[in-house]
Amino acid sequence: MISHRPRRNRKSQVIRDLVQENTVTVNDLIFPLFLIEGKNKKSEVKSMPGIFKWTNDLLLKEIEQCMKLGIKTFALFPNINDKLKDKLATESWNKKGLYLQSIREIKKKFPEAVIMTDVAMDPYSSDGHDGIVKNGEIVNDETLEVLARMAIAQAECGADIIGPSDMMDGRVGYLRDALDDAGFSKVSIMSYTAKYASAFYGPFRDALDSAPKFGDKKTYQMNPANSREALIEAELDTMEGADFLMVKPALSYLDIIKLLNDNFNLPIAAYNVSGEYAMVKAAAAKGWIDGQKIMNETLLSMKRAGATVILTYFAKEFALQK
Numbered sequence: 001m002i003s004h005r006p007r008r009n010r011k012s013q014v015i016r017d018l019v020q021e022n023t024v025t026v027n028d029l030i031f032p033l034f035l036i037e038g039k040n041k042k043s044e045v046k047s048m049p050g051i052f053k054w055t056n057d058l059l060l061k062e063i064e065q066c067m068k069l070g071i072k073t074f075a076l077f078p079n080i081n082d083k084l085k086d087k088l089a090t091e092s093w094n095k096k097g098l099y100l101q102s103i104r105e106i107k108k109k110f111p112e113a114v115i116m117t118d119v120a121m122d123p124y125s126s127d128g129h130d131g132i133v134k135n136g137e138i139v140n141d142e143t144l145e146v147l148a149r150m151a152i153a154q155a156e157c158g159a160d161i162i163g164p165s166d167m168m169d170g171r172v173g174y175l176r177d178a179l180d181d182a183g184f185s186k187v188s189i190m191s192y193t194a195k196y197a198s199a200f201y202g203p204f205r206d207a208l209d210s211a212p213k214f215g216d217k218k219t220y221q222m223n224p225a226n227s228r229e230a231l232i233e234a235e236l237d238t239m240e241g242a243d244f245l246m247v248k249p250a251l252s253y254l255d256i257i258k259l260l261n262d263n264f265n266l267p268i269a270a271y272n273v274s275g276e277y278a279m280v281k282a283a284a285a286k287g288w289i290d291g292q293k294i295m296n297e298t299l300l301s302m303k304r305a306g307a308t309v310i311l312t313y314f315a316k317e318f319a320l321q322k
């Protein structure tokens with residue numbers, strides 16, 4: 001006699017729904033959006049079918065559509081003109097620049113939308129690195145000053161959450177202090193806590209022309225071989241005052257999501273990055289997989305691993321389905 005029959009809990013859709021442990025909803029999602037200069041233009045990112053770079057006027061319309069679908073949090077990334085890039089990423093705090101102006105307009109038009117900004121030098125840096133480059137090295141402490149200037153400028157424009165994606169040491173505490181001193185104690189920090197030196201960022205760097213001009217990012221982003229190191233980063237970010245801990249990429253790092261969720265009480269965010277999106281789209285376009293089912297299954301796997309929040313290029317597609 002078989003005494004245990006787990007299949008009883010799978011015998012009908014109603015029972016399966018009843019015992020389902022995890023669900024993804026639009027409330028969990030953050031939609032990354034790309035911004036370009038100009039008017040009335042959108043251009044599709046070649047390696048990310050269905051994802052566009054928008055001029056601000058069209059971006060506002062896109063956000064309006066997304067809000068109607070229930071997506072209310074957006075992570076904004078700028079594609080900066082090469083001519084405006086320099087060693088110190090000065091364009092990142094230019095109030096009249098593309099990025100800051102757009103944030104201001106979005107918050108004016110949609111005060112209830114939550115805007116997450118990216119704090120890192122690479123989109124504005126002539127070196128294509130996340131920090132200041134001196135004699136071929138990425139210098140940590142001087143970079144913090146630039147990051148703080150950038151973060152305060154973003155907060156002044158109404159950013160709700162700042163997302164330091166640079167992986168410099170001590171930046172969460174430094175930014176927390178800088179924001180508080182400037183009167184922005186209500187601005188949240190979603191730290192890119194365990195950000196790995198990953199090949200999965202390729203399509204994103206193509207979209208923003210932000211690939212490093214020399215070398216790689218291995219002296220600041222983490223080694224994909226390591227998990228204990230993620231605990232060190234998470235402990236520091238927690239002590240330094242982060243409000244969310246992010247793991248990036250997501251799919252090859254579900255164990256890290258679980259590790260942080262098991263050991264820390266802050267909400268964990270997973271960044272379902274550009275390369276993960278591109279792989280699903282490419283295989284689906286060939287008819288090799290069912291893109292929609294894979295989208296749902298992979299997003300669910302991130303929740304199951306322990307992510308409370310998911311940043312994903314699938315956000316709109318997810319909201320539109322059924």
Ligand code: PBG
Nearest residue numbers: 120122165200201204273274275
């Ligand atoms: C840069 C940054 C990157 C991403 C988000 N912020 C790329 C990088 O570190 O080179 C990648 C996002 C994606 O691939 O979707 N600070």
